[in-house]
Amino acid sequence: MNGKRMTILDVARETGVYYSTVSRALRNDRRIPEPTRLRIRLAARRLGYVPNRVARSLAHGATHTIGIMLTDMQSYFVAPMDEFQNFSDRSNYTLSVHFCSWDQRRERKGLQHFAEGRVEGVIWAPVQWEGPEFVQSIADLQAARIPVVMLGLQRDQQSVPFHQVGAKPADKLALGLDYLLGRGHRRIGIATATNLNGQRGRLHVERLALLRGLFEARGLPLLADDIFNAVDEDYGGFDIAAELSRRAPPRPTAIFALDDFLARGLMKGLRVLGLKAPEEISVLGFDVVGDEAAGRWPLTSVWLESRRMGELAVKQLFKIIRGEATNTPPQTIIVPPRIVEGGSVRKNETDRFF
Amino acid sequence: MNGKRMTILDVARETGVYYSTVSRALRNDRRIPEPTRLRIRLAARRLGYVPNRVARSLAHGATHTIGIMLTDMQSYFVAPMDEFQNFSDRSNYTLSVHFCSWDQRRERKGLQHFAEGRVEGVIWAPVQWEGPEFVQSIADLQAARIPVVMLGLQRDQQSVPFHQVGAKPADKLALGLDYLLGRGHRRIGIATATNLNGQRGRLHVERLALLRGLFEARGLPLLADDIFNAVDEDYGGFDIAAELSRRAPPRPTAIFALDDFLARGLMKGLRVLGLKAPEEISVLGFDVVGDEAAGRWPLTSVWLESRRMGELAVKQLFKIIRGEATNTPPQTIIVPPRIVEGGSVRKNETDRFF
DNA sequence: TTGAAAGCGCTAACAG
């Protein structure tokens, strides 16, 4: 149980060849004839040899690893992570993932760890785009000369020396609003949740402000009563649905729900409460997470495009790693907003029990 | 921008000391006098030196890294991950996380990667507890002599040579059922979702079967009509609430909801629909995720205990790593079930080990 | 306290 770990030297001794021959055989070097290779591989297996990637990396100077730094373990990172995995699998790279739990100190430590571990690239969705920790993290990464692609966009877009991949909230909101206008809606309500704690609440504050501006810019009235501000973190959409069903017309003919949960909860709530969407009231979602393929929700919505962002980010990173793109100047890749129309509903549109 | 990376040799040259002195200074070796240390650190910073952990690991033979292999990025892993992080931070270890997306091949590849990267320990929540890939993964890990703690319990509990930390579904269900009986309920309904795809559906099938057995064992009748089987992945609890509100008494006085989502959706649905819980109907949740501290839900429930499991797992792993526990025989650490009433802890048995 | 030297396990350039 406690024997020393095997090395290529042990395998060499066992097979009577020189250890560099073992090294070659194990890496399937075609210069070693097939039978010898096989013999060596077999011996390696038998001895329980496990290649040492630490030594390997040191020797040829490449770790074949990329670091992923994320704020937390949320569903919107699932699709991007999937893209990272697929792409790096194909390129024979592996991922090292860190979650900093929205803690900038942890984030910085993690990035340093990546640098010291000589990952060949980093994809980073930062906690914040400012502050001393942020600036320091950037300096660290630059000192370490590691290619970095940021997930998201910095507002002013000037001070970050790395590539960025993201979407502009204002563009997405404008697209959504104009979509509703295009469908003839003139009294549009907003479902939001500005009082929630943490990042989600902050996002809602930002979105509501932007949207207000867009209403104004279009000369569209926005009644205070038509802003539905949820306080239930998980089922706020339901409460809004209940509120709507209590209201007699005239009421908004459409609701722009400013996040995924809210939109879906609202949709479901309206259905359960007997208010027909979209006949009696339309719902437009925002940043809906998930794959179109799944098409689980008959919910028309401004798409989050997280998979697309992930894909673009990892592709860009590998471009840099492969030297196909100079690291300067850093590019800002803006993912255009898109509306996905619901209706591609799953079979069990009508829920049933048995 | 494209200069070579600095090494301790560069720092040594810059400061005029021998490179081993630099190595010592950088690791805060007290044999190097304070002023020299400072001078060296400053020079290192100035040159943009970043220590090379690959080389460091090779030299002293310890990577100070532990590998975490998880099935996917779900909320029930958030608390355990937090425990892993906290504990390894304190021990000056770092985490390398992999998600295999319920793909056993990916899982195995990832574990091999851990082995080749010489992680010092692995915490592993397996996709399945059987099958050739599983067996192979175990063999790999054993060959690599890596300490492993499994998250979860194998049903028969015999064939896995590693420590396991988990809870027994039957115990948890029994605790829940007896809790309801203790509160005087005699007609108890079940909210489940056996037809969902994937792991969640499978879990429901298992839970429903176990619970049926428990009803029988207690001579308790279980009406077919009182099994509410949701088909909506996200808002099934709502549909069940709607169904319940349609039913005139006599109806169940309590519903045992067999997962977190279902329970919370049901609870919220009942409230929105005007059925008072628990006055008119009681809801007992199961495997509710989250921190008691948050106490966000006034939902009495059999707790998932994921944080506790994470804590026990990482502690056990470090015990092995530190040699404080022999790796044989592997222990099975069973986390006792617990009911949390509306966010406050009810019962806390001492953990049993076998 | 610091310098010198021997590795850690492997890759890769160069001979043979």
Add this chain to the structure above:
DNA sequence: CTGTTAGCGCTTTCAA
């Protein structure tokens, strides 16, 4: 095709 050798960047004895 295979052996030889020189590192990769660092830690860690062992001297001095």
